[in-house]
Amino acid sequence: MPTSLVKNIVRVYLGVLARTRVLRSQSYVVVVSGINGKTTTKRAIYDALKDRNCNVFMSEMNYNTDIGLPLTILGLTPPPRKAGEWAIALCKAAMSSLFGKKLPEFLVVEFGIADKGDMNKLLTVVKPNITVVTNTHYSDFNPNTTLDELAHELSVLAAATSTRGLVVLGGDNAYVDALRSATKARTVTFGFEKNNDIVISKTDETVDGTTILINNKEYTVASSGNNHFYAFTAAQLVSDFIFKKIKE
Amino acid sequence: MQLDPKTVELSKIKQIELLASARPDTVSLAQGIPSFDTPDEVKRFAIRAIEDGRVAKYSLAPGLIELREAIEESLIKDSMHYDSEEEIIVTAGSIEAISATMLALLQSGDEVILFSPSYVSYRQSILLAKAKPVYVPLDEEHEWSINFEALLAALTSNTRVILICNPNNPTGSIFKKDDLLKIAQIAESRNLFVVLDEVYKDFIYDNRTFYSLATESKYRDRVIRVYSFSKAYAMTGWRIGYLHTSKELARRILAVHDGLVTCAPVVSQYAALGALTLPAASWQVYLGEYKARRDLLASYLDKIVGLTYTMPTASYFFFPKINRNVVNNYADSETFALQMLSIAGVATVPGSAFGPSGEDHLRLSFGRDRETISKGMERMMTFFKSHAD
Numbered sequence: 001m002p003t004s005l006v007k008n009i010v011r012v013y014l015g016v017l018a019r020t021r022v023l024r025s026q027s028y029v030v031v032v033s034g035i036n037g038k039t040t041t042k043r044a045i046y047d048a049l050k051d052r053n054c055n056v057f058m059s060e061m062n063y064n065t066d067i068g069l070p071l072t073i074l075g076l077t078p079p080p081r082k083a084g085e086w087a088i089a090l091c092k093a094a095m096s097s098l099f100g101k102k103l104p105e106f107l108v109v110e111f112g113i114a115d116k117g118d119m120n121k122l123l124t125v126v127k128p129n130i131t132v133v134t135n136t137h138y139s140d141f142n143p144n145t146t147l148d149e150l151a152h153e154l155s156v157l158a159a160a161t162s163t164r165g166l167v168v169l170g171g172d173n174a175y176v177d178a179l180r181s182a183t184k185a186r187t188v189t190f191g192f193e194k195n196n197d198i199v200i201s202k203t204d205e206t207v208d209g210t211t212i213l214i215n216n217k218e219y220t221v222a223s224s225g226n227n228h229f230y231a232f233t234a235a236q237l238v239s240d241f242i243f244k245k246i247k248e
Numbered sequence: 249m250q251l252d253p254k255t256v257e258l259s260k261i262k263q264i265e266l267l268a269s270a271r272p273d274t275v276s277l278a279q280g281i282p283s284f285d286t287p288d289e290v291k292r293f294a295i296r297a298i299e300d301g302r303v304a305k306y307s308l309a310p311g312l313i314e315l316r317e318a319i320e321e322s323l324i325k326d327s328m329h330y331d332s333e334e335e336i337i338v339t340a341g342s343i344e345a346i347s348a349t350m351l352a353l354l355q356s357g358d359e360v361i362l363f364s365p366s367y368v369s370y371r372q373s374i375l376l377a378k379a380k381p382v383y384v385p386l387d388e389e390h391e392w393s394i395n396f397e398a399l400l401a402a403l404t405s406n407t408r409v410i411l412i413c414n415p416n417n418p419t420g421s422i423f424k425k426d427d428l429l430k431i432a433q434i435a436e437s438r439n440l441f442v443v444l445d446e447v448y449k450d451f452i453y454d455n456r457t458f459y460s461l462a463t464e465s466k467y468r469d470r471v472i473r474v475y476s477f478s479k480a481y482a483m484t485g486w487r488i489g490y491l492h493t494s495k496e497l498a499r500r501i502l503a504v505h506d507g508l509v510t511c512a513p514v515v516s517q518y519a520a521l522g523a524l525t526l527p528a529a530s531w532q533v534y535l536g537e538y539k540a541r542r543d544l545l546a547s548y549l550d551k552i553v554g555l556t557y558t559m560p561t562a563s564y565f566f567f568p569k570i571n572r573n574v575v576n577n578y579a580d581s582e583t584f585a586l587q588m589l590s591i592a593g594v595a596t597v598p599g600s601a602f603g604p605s606g607e608d609h610l611r612l613s614f615g616r617d618r619e620t621i622s623k624g625m626e627r628m629m630t631f632f633k634s635h636a637d
Contacts, residue, residue, distance in 0.1 A: 037317070
C-alpha cells in the first residue's frame, strides 16, 4: 500500500478518535494559531487559566499538525518510533478515545499551518470556542505558501469559531481586517499600534521583568521581548472572556 | 602577504586526527565524536524539510523562528528565560557561536580568561579576535576546581571575558554553583562578560544537579550561554548549535554571525527542530551506554601503572596524568602522544593542547563504541608495558 495512503488512513483514524474524546469530554476549546508565537501564547493562556484555578489541558510542545494534534489529545506523545509500536499506539488511541479519562474542562491547543488546506484538516479534529491568531507575517517555515494563502487558512479558522465565542487577533499586521470580517463571532484586536481595540505599551524594563500597560492597566511580565507581551495580552483577553462567560 | 604562524593554527586535536587518518589501522580515542548515528526522528525531520522544498533558501540570520521558539521552550524547562525573537541566535555549531561572540565583544589587546585545561579551540577563537588568551590553572587536587587566588591574580585592566567550559572538556568535571556565582560577582564588579559553553550539560553520570549562571536574571546582561546539538543528539556533522544572551549583546553578536555564515545551515536547523521534539527518556538510553563506556575505559586505566586519573563525572573524556617517573625517556605529552600513535596506533590528544596545566596528561574519549575503546586501550596497555618501568 502506498505510504501516503497509509498516512491518510492513520490521520483520519486518529482525527476521528481525538474528536470523539473532545466531544465526550465536552471541553471548552481554545485554539491558538498564526505564523509564530503560538507555543508561547498557548503556554501563557494555560498559565492564566491555571492562575484562576481552572482545570486545563494544554497540547504538548509543538504537536500542532493533523497527526501531532490528535496524538497529543489522545495522550500518545511522544509518537511511536517503529511500525510495531504504531500498531499498539493505534489500539491505545481507540481505548483512550472511547473509554479513557475525560479531558479537563478547558483545552488549549495549537494549530500549525504550512500549506493550503491544512486548516480544514485540523478543524476535523477540534472546533474552537475561542480562537487566538497571533500574527500573519512572513516565515521561513512556509516558503511555498504565500501570505495571502496563509491568511486565507487563518480566516477559515476564524470562520469556524463558535458564534458565541471569541476571536482574538494580533492586530499589528495587514491581515487583521480580513480575519475580522471572516467570522461571526465577537472579535478583539490587540497590539502596540493605536488602532487596536486593546493597546499595549511598555513602561519599564528591569532584570526582573517588564512593566506593560494594557489599555492603561499595569502588569508585570517576567520575560522580555514583544512576543511575550503579545502572548501575555492574548492570555488576559482569553481568561477574562471565559470568566465573564462563567459569571453570565 | 605572509601569515603569522603564531596566531591561528589548526587545533592539536585536528592535527592528531589528520596524522591518525594517514596511518593505517589506527584506533582513535582523540576527537570527541559520539559513535552513535543521528536519531532517525531527527533525520526524518530534515528529510521532510528537504522534500517539502524548505531548505534551499537562507533563513533569517538568527535562525528559523520556529526553531528559536522551540529553543525558548526547552530553555524554560531549564529555568532560563530568553526571548526567541531577540535573544536567541541559531549558529553553525558552538564554536561559531563562540567565535562570533569573541569577535563581537573583543578588540585588539583585550584579554580573555581561560581555565587551564579547557577546550583547545577557544584559543583560536580568541586569537581570531586579535585578543589574548590568559590561562588560569585549575586545581587538579580538588577535582579540577577553580583557584580563585590565581583567577584574581590573572585579571588586568585589559580583561574583558571569562570563558567557562562547564562541564569541562577535557577534565570531565563540573564547576560548583558557589564558584560560578563567585565568578559572576567578580564579573559584575569588574564589568566583564562571562561566556558559558555548556555543550556537555546532558552528560552527567551521578546525581549532582547541574547549575547554569544563565538561570540568574541578575546577570543576563553579561552572560552569553552557548549550547550545541552535536554531542547530545549525535549531530557533530550537522554543525548546529545556538547561543542566548540579553537583547543588546545578541544584536552585536548577530551582526558578526551574519558576516561569518549568514545563517546556520537551514537543513540542520530543521534537524535541530526534530531533535527538540525527542522525549527526554530516549536520552537516558544513550546516557546509560556512555556510563558503561566510561566504566569500561576506567577498568583499563586501572591496569596501567604509568597513568593516574580522576573519574569524570560529566562529558565523555578521561584526562589521566602521565607519571613522568615511571615512563621511560618521557619528554612531554605531545611527544608521548605522537609516539603512541606511531608505535601503538592509538590516537589520543596531548594534554598540553588544553593549556599549560594540561601538560603531562592525555585526553581519551569514550564517545567511541565499546569495541573501539577496548581495542585502543589494549594497545595502550601494551605500549605502557614496554615504555614504563
